[in-house]
Amino acid sequence: MLVSGCKKIDALLFTHEHSDHTAGLDDIRPFYFKQGDIPVYAHSRVLENLKKRFDYIFETHNKYPGTPTIATHNVENNNPFSFANKTVHPINVMHGDLQVFGYRIDDFAYLTDVKTIEENEILKLSGLKVLVINALREESHKTHFNLEEALDFIKLVAPDRAYLTHISHILGFHDEVQKKLPPNIFLAYDNLEITI
Ligand SMILES: [Zn+2]
Numbered sequence: 032m033l034v035s036g037c038k039k040i041d042a043l044l045f046t047h048e049h050s051d052h053t054a055g056l057d058d059i060r061p062f063y064f065k066q067g068d069i070p071v072y073a074h075s076r077v078l079e080n081l082k083k084r085f086d087y088i089f090e091t092h093n094k095y096p097g098t099p100t101i102a103t104h105n106v107e108n109n110n111p112f113s114f115a116n117k118t119v120h121p122i123n124v125m126h127g128d129l130q131v132f133g134y135r136i137d138d139f140a141y142l143t144d145v146k147t148i149e150e151n152e153i154l155k156l157s158g159l160k161v162l163v164i165n166a167l168r169e170e171s172h173k174t175h176f177n178l179e180e181a182l183d184f185i186k187l188v189a190p191d192r193a194y195l196t197h198i199s200h201i202l203g204f205h206d207e208v209q210k211k212l213p214p215n216i217f218l219a220y221d222n223l224e225i226t227i
């Protein structure tokens with residue numbers, strides 16, 4: 032965030048409650064100091080989980096000064112919602128037995144920790160310019176797409192280009208893996224910025 036020079040956060044969209052997707056929440060503090068309550072969108076189950084793990088953020092009595100506050104919004108109903116003149120379409124996916132939300136904004140969609148996805152949710156992904164999708168490693172995994180599953184999914188959704196994310200170190204070195212990918216599919220990397 033510092034390297035990108037980000038000055039403002041319009042909203043935070045949570046996919047699910049696992050630590051690799053939530054543990055950075057405390058880092059909104061400097062943005063909270065500048066902007067006030069940051070809007071947070073998540074499934075009610077995920078909001079409940081955040082309340083337990085970041086109880087000081089949700090504290091209403093004798094809140095410690097300097098603790099951030101967030102404005103929570105429940106997206107459990109899977110209906111589109113809007114902020115900053117953008118409409119966001121939640122995409123319901125399954126991470127093994129755990130429900131996870133991906134999100135589509137205009138012609139961009141971010142989906143992570145996908146293992147299975149129903150036909151009617153795939154239909155929401157038509158006409159994408161950019162798809163971000165998880166690809167863990169070559170070997171199969173119970174709750175995440177492996178590389179082959181991610182590439183098949185990209186073929187099915189047919190975005191103009193796709194970025195692979197949620198990559199294990201055992202997938203290989205960036206340049207070597209990138210060489211083996213089709214020309215419109217890229218490995219995502221830290222500090223990658225996508226304009227939508
Ligand atoms: Zn997960």
Ligand SMILES: [Zn+2]
Binds near residue numbers: 049051052144197
């Ligand atoms: Zn994860």
